[in-house]
Amino acid sequence: MPNTVIAGNWKMNRDSAEAVELARSVKVGLTKVVGAEVVLCPPAIFLIGVRDAVHGSPVKVGAQNMHWEDSGAFTGEISPVMLSGVCDYVILGHSERRQFFGETDKLVNQKVESALQHGLRPIMCVGETLAEREGGQAGSVIERQVRVGLADIIDITGLIVAYEPIWAIGTGRAATPEIAAEIMGGPIRETLRVMFSTVADEVSILYGGSVNPGNVASFMCQDPIHGALVGGASLQADQFVEIVKLAAAAVK
Ligand code: PEP
Numbered sequence: 001m002p003n004t005v006i007a008g009n010w011k012m013n014r015d016s017a018e019a020v021e022l023a024r025s026v027k028v029g030l031t032k033v034v035g036a037e038v039v040l041c042p043p044a045i046f047l048i049g050v051r052d053a054v055h056g057s058p059v060k061v062g063a064q065n066m067h068w069e070d071s072g073a074f075t076g077e078i079s080p081v082m083l084s085g086v087c088d089y090v091i092l093g094h095s096e097r098r099q100f101f102g103e104t105d106k107l108v109n110q111k112v113e114s115a116l117q118h119g120l121r122p123i124m125c126v127g128e129t130l131a132e133r134e135g136g137q138a139g140s141v142i143e144r145q146v147r148v149g150l151a152d153i154i155d156i157t158g159l160i161v162a163y164e165p166i167w168a169i170g171t172g173r174a175a176t177p178e179i180a181a182e183i184m185g186g187p188i189r190e191t192l193r194v195m196f197s198t199v200a201d202e203v204s205i206l207y208g209g210s211v212n213p214g215n216v217a218s219f220m221c222q223d224p225i226h227g228a229l230v231g232g233a234s235l236q237a238d239q240f241v242e243i244v245k246l247a248a249a250a251v252k
Contacts, residue, residue: 002204004220004251005160005227006244007039007062007123008234009091019046022237023053029241030059035248036227039089040234044078047086062089062123065097068114080118089121091229093149095166105148113153121158123229124149125208126188130167138165139187146191156196161188161205162229168209170231177218177225180207185224213242220250
């Protein structure tokens with residue numbers, strides 16, 4: 001049974017003091033919570049501060065992006081070698097990276113492979129646009145993103161996949177649990193099985209897109225859903241803590 005994972009994607013928000021305060025509040029709020037892996041993904045410049053703030057607790061830290069090379073002339077980039085001394089997870093292929101920074105499935109593939117090789121746990125994001133959903137292409141788009149994103153990777157130990165329909169991100173319009181479960185138990189899980197056989201069943205698949213304390217339990221009730229990638233609500237410690245508690249309580 002894949003682990004339950006709740007990850008908070010802070011995106012480009014908070015200043016240094018606020019980041020540490022938010023991390024401390026999450027740590028304090030979750031002292032007695034078991035049953036879910038909790039990951040905070042602050043902006044890269046705050047990774048060390050957040051790591052130190054959650055030290056001594058089960059709360060883990062992840063980056064929001066990385067380059068695939070170990071080092072080199074890549075101004076402004078951060079390498080897996082740099083991250084692996086600081087955090088355990090890295091979000092890759094988020095739709096905002098694909099949309100605003102031109103990341104392709106192939107590029108995501110290079111990053112995922114590199115993260116795994118460096119012992120980082122990639123949270124690989126996939127998701128369709130509204131036009132693709134309305135055009136009946138959601139399943140084929142997701143299948144392609146998983147297939148190309150994981151092409152030629154031999155060992156996927158540690159991989160996490162997040163299904164984040166683009167129309168549900170930051171819109172307050174979450175997918176229904178049924179829509180999410182259909183994609184997660186269908187094109188995502190099936191493609192993983194075709195590519196990786198039984199190992200595929202160890203991969204946690206998260207839902208992301210306007211998750212909040214009011215809807216997280218309805219997603220967690222669905223068998224194919226093992227957690228959530230949370231954007232906006234992860235910026236409020238009380239909301240994020242509540243989401244984790246509700247998800248942990250709903251573990252099947
Ligand atoms: C995200 O950006 O990963 C996300 C899920 O955002 P939100 O929860 O705000 O929709």
